[in-house]
Structures are given as structure tokens and as C-alpha cells.
Amino acid sequence: MTDLALDSLLAATTHPDPAFPRFHPRPAQGWINDPNGVSYIDGRYHVFFQYNPLSARHSQICWGHVSSPDLVRWEEHPVALSPQPGGPDSAGCWTGVVTSDDGVPTAAYSGVKDHGGHSQVVIARGSRDLVTWSQDGHVAASMPADPLVTAVRDPFIFRFNGARYAMQGAGLADGRAALLLYTVDTLDDWKYQGIWLTTADPIAGAHTPAEIWECPQLVQVPTGEWVMMFSLWLSGDDHEHANGVGHLIGSLTPDPETGLPVFTPVTGGKSDLGRDFYAPQILQLSTGSVDCAPAALLWGWANEGPGRDGRRGRTQEEIDDAGWSGVLTHPRVLSVVDGSLVVAPAPEVLAYRGVALEMGAAGSVAVPGFAEVLVRGSGSPAGSIDLVLGSGPAAQVVYSGSLVEGEELRIFVDASLVEVYRTGSVATTVRAYPAPGESWELTLPPGATADVWELALPR
Secondary structure, X not given: OOHHHHHHXXXXXXXXOOOOOOOOOOOOOEEEEEEEEEEEEOXXXXXXXXXXXXXXXXXXXXXXXXXXXXXXXXXXXXXXXXXXXXXXXXXXXXXXXXXXXXXXXXXXXXXXXXXXXXXXXXXXXXXXXXXXXXXEEEEEEOOOOOOOEEEEEEEEEEEEOOEEEEEEEEEEOOOOEEEEEEEEEEOOEEEEEEEEEEOOOHHHHHHOOOOEEEEEEEEEOOOOOEEEEEEEEOOOOOOOOOOOEEEEEEEEEEOOOOOOEEEEEEEEEEOEOOOOOEEEEEEEEOOOOOOOOOEEEEEEEEOOOOOOOOOOOOOHHHHHHHOEEOEEOOOEEXXXXXXXXXXXXOHHHHHHEEEEOOOEOOEEEEEOOEEEEEEEEOOOOOOOEEEEEOOHXXXXXXXXXXXXXXXXXXXXXXXXXXXXXXXXXXXXXXXOOOXXXXXXXXXXXXXXXXXXXXXXXXO
């Protein structure tokens, strides 16, 4: 680990804001949102993200950049992409991906020329280590001429049957959310193939309702199914994202006439059960086995915001005073089990386990402000497992759930970010802000036990 990486990790432990996470890498100041360009190149994971280094508000979006050899020790790098005056991204470098183009790291992202304008797919080329980038304003895809398409954003590149394709999320004039499909023989010139999928599909409409599908993702999991994931935008969201993130599970087959891929959804559901999760991006990785499809890792964005659902939040004034906004989740492993999406923390994050505290049983268990908790069900617990912040009338239940025999809950508390992973299910992401003197407490019903570890940076 370089000195810069060490400094970046240690800076979080001395941050003046007690709500600042220590184990989820991000710059000490500024706004961040969507993870972008997640990639694994030359033995190193790279995570870019939308970033305003100048304030804790969503404006003049750049791409920030962190990288890691092991998903544990993270190094912060200089800003990668910045809005170019007079260029196609002068109002912001928005969501996109990073891919290798004949060995050259290449970013394909949504550039917006003026506020309120349409986005275009802009290309930038990076150095071998992805730290230095060249932006010449090259546009690979403009707004489609189809009058039915009223909004387009967030390119994602995928491969199928040896060919490279791309898709973008879209909104249509009739109110449907949609995906647009492109063939990408060369990254400099994308060929629009038309509207690929919409919420008119009954399965898509039931599981991923939206006016615009944002941040579309498409990956194949080891069992062979294809997972398509969307952030579900509704007008007036303003970073509240009431519909959250949804997914479809199905098959990808070639059209018998054109050879273009056809996605057929079979089922779907919510990709995270919390209200504070949005804009995930998925990285597909080879497992190294010829018998398995590549594995997939996901990062998401946990936003700040006002309290809702009976929880306390932060006002915009408090966010401005703190000088930062937004956190990225732990990396998560995706799989499909018996037709359902399963999300688990990447095993590497267990390296943050520090001192083991006493095992708790039925009753109340104290949880530090930086902790990992493993809850096991035994038999059929009569009651819920509640993670509570504070006490008395001001107490808030941050998470509540139940377990049966054989199930586990893995809970990570990192200052104001809580991630809960349940066996055989998706995660729950929640933001909660301890007031001075407040502490965390876990209540367990009969039949449940909990192991608690303090989190610590690995040596």
C-alpha cells in the first residue's frame, strides 16, 4: 500500500464530522453520487464516481477516482474527468463506463452541453494506470432522431456472442421508460438500433416501474441467467428516488433474423430494500473457470437527505456545514438462486473485522458506531431483530427484520451508513445520523444470537 493510500484511509478516521464513514472510501470533502467506470485492469479495481469537489451540492459534476488491489486498501487519485468549456460535457460529466479498447482504457459517459439539455455519449482515453485522461470532446452517439425518445442517459457496454453492444436508459413521450440498443463495432461510432425494451413489457412494468430507466446494467451470473438492473426515475425525484432500484432476470438470445440480442425477462424484484440506495454499477469478472460465467460485483450510492419514514435526516444546511455528501456502498457479490437475486458483501470486506466483542443472545446487545454484526437465527424466533439508534422518545428503529433457522443477517455500521445483508436475499441500505451521546443497540428475540466486531483498518 502506498503512502498516499495510507493517508487516504487514515484521513477518514480523523474527519471532524462524526457521521463521516471510515470504511467506505470517498474524498474528505465534496458531493459524490453514482459510481461510474467500475473496472478491473492490470490487477487493480478502479471505481470512479460523480463528484463535485467544490461543494456538498450536485453541480458541475466531474469524475472522482479511487482504486484498490484488494477491495480493502483504497487509494484516492486526482479528478479523472472534468467538464470542458464549450465541449459536449460543459454542464457535467455524468454516468458512464470504462472499458479496455485494444489495451487503451476508454471512458464512455453522458456529457451534457447545457443545463436541461440532452446528453450525448462522449469518449475519453486514459493512461494505462487510469490516472491521467485525455478529453477531446469526441461524441460517439447523439440523441436519437426518433421523436418518441425524449430523454437519454447513462451508457453501458456489454458483450454477447463475441460482439460488443451498448445500451442507454431512456424516457418516451408516452410516459414509458425504455432501453435503447446500439451496436459498437468501434467505440468512436455507436450505431443506434432502436428501442430495445420498455415498461410496456408486463414483467418489466411490474418489477421496474419508472418514467426513465437510469443507470441500466446487464450482466450474466454464474448460473447462466442474465440480470438487468435499473434505477427507477420518477419526475420530481430530486435525489429522493422513491422507487429505488429494480432488476429483471431473464435470458439473452440472438434474434433469428438480425442476430441482435433479445432480452426476455422472466421475473424481477427490488435490488435493495432501503430508501437510501440508488444508481448502482456492476462489474463483470471472470471466475477463472471454463465451466462458469463471469461473476459480478456491484457498488451503489447511498445519498444524504431529509428524514423520512419516521427517521431523522440531515437538512441541506447541515450538509453544507459538513462539507460532504454521499457514500458508496461496500462492493457486493451478485448471484441468482432459485430464480431470485441474491446480494452478499464481497468476502474481502471481512478484513475490516477488528476486536471481537461478547456474543449476544435474546435481549439487548450494544453495537459500536463502527461495527460488523453477524446475527444467526435458530428455530423460529418469536419477534423481530431491531437495530435501534438512541433511546427513549427520540429512538429510531433503523432496521427491523426476522430470521428463521439457518438464516443470517450481516450488518455493517459505519458512522451514518448501515448495510444489512440477509441470507438468500438482497441488501438493505440505510442512512442514520447519531446525535451526540447516542449509541446503537440491537434487540434480539429468543432463538437468535449475535457476534459483534469493532471495525478496524487492516495492518
